[in-house]
Amino acid sequence: MILAAARTVVARDLRLALRQRSDVATAVLFFVIVASLFPLGIGAEPERLRSIAIGVIWVSALLSTLLSLKRLFEGDHADGTLEQLLLGAAPLPVIVAAKTAAHWLVAGLPLVLIAPLIALQYDVAAPLYGVLALSLLLGTPVLSIIGAIGAALTLGLRGGGVLLALLVLPLYVPVLVMGAGAVEMAAAGLDPAGQLLLLAALLVVAAVFAPWATAAALRISSE
Amino acid sequence: MRWFWYASPQTFFPLAGAIGRASALLAAALALVGLYVGFFVAPTDAQQGEAYRIIFIHVPAAWMSMFIYVVMALWAALGLAFNTRLSAMMARALAPTGARFTFIALLTGALWGKPTWGTWWVWDARLTSELILLFLYFGFMALQAAIDERRRADRAGAILAIVGVVNIPIIYYSVQWWNTLHQGASVSFTRAPSMAATMLTGMILMTLAFWAYSIAVAMARVRCLIMEEKSE
Numbered sequence: 001m002i003l004a005a006a007r008t009v010v011a012r013d014l015r016l017a018l019r020q021r022s023d024v025a026t027a028v029l030f031f032v033i034v035a036s037l038f039p040l041g042i043g044a045e046p047e048r049l050r051s052i053a054i055g056v057i058w059v060s061a062l063l064s065t066l067l068s069l070k071r072l073f074e075g076d077h078a079d080g081t082l083e084q085l086l087l088g089a090a091p092l093p094v095i096v097a098a099k100t101a102a103h104w105l106v107a108g109l110p111l112v113l114i115a116p117l118i119a120l121q122y123d124v125a126a127p128l129y130g131v132l133a134l135s136l137l138l139g140t141p142v143l144s145i146i147g148a149i150g151a152a153l154t155l156g157l158r159g160g161g162v163l164l165a166l167l168v169l170p171l172y173v174p175v176l177v178m179g180a181g182a183v184e185m186a187a188a189g190l191d192p193a194g195q196l197l198l199l200a201a202l203l204v205v206a207a208v209f210a211p212w213a214t215a216a217a218l219r220i221s222s223e
Numbered sequence: 224m225r226w227f228w229y230a231s232p233q234t235f236f237p238l239a240g241a242i243g244r245a246s247a248l249l250a251a252a253l254a255l256v257g258l259y260v261g262f263f264v265a266p267t268d269a270q271q272g273e274a275y276r277i278i279f280i281h282v283p284a285a286w287m288s289m290f291i292y293v294v295m296a297l298w299a300a301l302g303l304a305f306n307t308r309l310s311a312m313m314a315r316a317l318a319p320t321g322a323r324f325t326f327i328a329l330l331t332g333a334l335w336g337k338p339t340w341g342t343w344w345v346w347d348a349r350l351t352s353e354l355i356l357l358f359l360y361f362g363f364m365a366l367q368a369a370i371d372e373r374r375r376a377d378r379a380g381a382i383l384a385i386v387g388v389v390n391i392p393i394i395y396y397s398v399q400w401w402n403t404l405h406q407g408a409s410v411s412f413t414r415a416p417s418m419a420a421t422m423l424t425g426m427i428l429m430t431l432a433f434w435a436y437s438i439a440v441a442m443a444r445v446r447c448l449i450m451e452e453k454s455e
């Protein structure tokens with residue numbers, strides 16, 4: 001029953017995202033645009049670009065995820081679906097986890113797929129592509145999971161977008177450090193496995209505990 | 224001792240006044256003695272000269288900034304678990320003081336860094352995590368300020384404080400690891416040099432003064448919050 005509920009929520013959110021394709025595209029486009037602005041601001045020497053590439057990609061991914069977080073519960077809150085989900089028989093943390101998974105599929109996975117393109121623009125060395133993709137693959141779900149707490153807390157508040165950034169970005173620091181750090185280590189010729197494992201550990205811990213916090217926050221926000 | 228007797232805002236109100244007044248006096252006395260020890264009794268540092276004396280403000284402020292966040296999260300969790308109004312008020316009352324100490328720690332650190340390291344700011348692990356702590360305080364206060372309804376504000380803030388307190392060690396260690404990876408020209412001060420006994424005395428006195436100050440200010444703020452809630 002629980003799995004069926006989760007599957008239904010994921011399928012529903014994916015279908016909704018498919019119907020509103022421009023929303024999804026905007027966040028991905030934002031990622032590309034932000035990353036493209038840096039060379040214009042600091043100059044296009046390949047040496048300099050190479051040294052900031054990983055950081056730029058990761059920070060852009062953080063900001064892009066942040067932009068798409070508002071969509072996570074807002075629509076359901078506005079049309080009353082959220083209340084039904086709160087009243088329903090399926091445990092709320094499971095529903096939250098399913099919604100977060102759908103959010104990652106729509107907002108996080110495209111970033112992982114498009115990141116190599118930006119890495120190409122920044123002239124990142126070819127052997128680093130794999131580590132970069134892996135670090136994003138492990139890191140972006142954490143961004144969605146932790147971001148969901150912030151999205152639930154700021155649900156329906158005035159100025160929610162800026163507030164959400166203030167709440168969530170400090171909590172993103174470990175993901176940024178581990179994710180970018182893994183690639184930097186690989187770039188320095190060291191084994192990035194330790195950092196990637198730490199990132200995976202962050203993902204597991206966040207995936208287990210954060211849905212409970214998000215569920216509690218949702219209940220508070222929709223009282 | 225009937226603890227729960229004082230869990231009600233009405234009965235706590237006069238007690239908060241008494242505790243606040245006593246703490247304020249204590250804070251003033253301790254700060255006077257502590258500053259005297261720090262500025263006149265403690266010897267001049269061999270390497271840093273007189274500039275080091277700012278640690279009598281800086282170190283206690285940094286301690287308090289971290290400690291108050293934990294205490295705040297504890298009150299917030301109590302308020303969430305037992306649904307006691309006073310606990311949530313305590314969390315709300317502590318946040319500005321914690322943010323203030325975090326800011327003071329950063330400011331005095333910069334003032335000390337300029338003559339000693341020759342720069343206002345380095346991306347040292349401690350400085351960076353203190354800065355992120357300041358952001359966490361701001362997030363907590365901004366969230367509570369954005370919600371008009373008191374109960375929802377308190378409960379939402381409680382969740383954020385708990386999530387923050389779980390994250391602080393992770394943030395701290397990740398920043399520390401990041402710092403070792405990107406070790407630039409910054410000064411490493413992982414091992415504290417041995418301190419003269421009077422220096423330590425001054426620092427402990429100032430820490431106690433800051434404790435008393437925090438309690439006094441939190442009590443004053445709790446009284447305001449109780450009054451505000453009553454008038455609503």
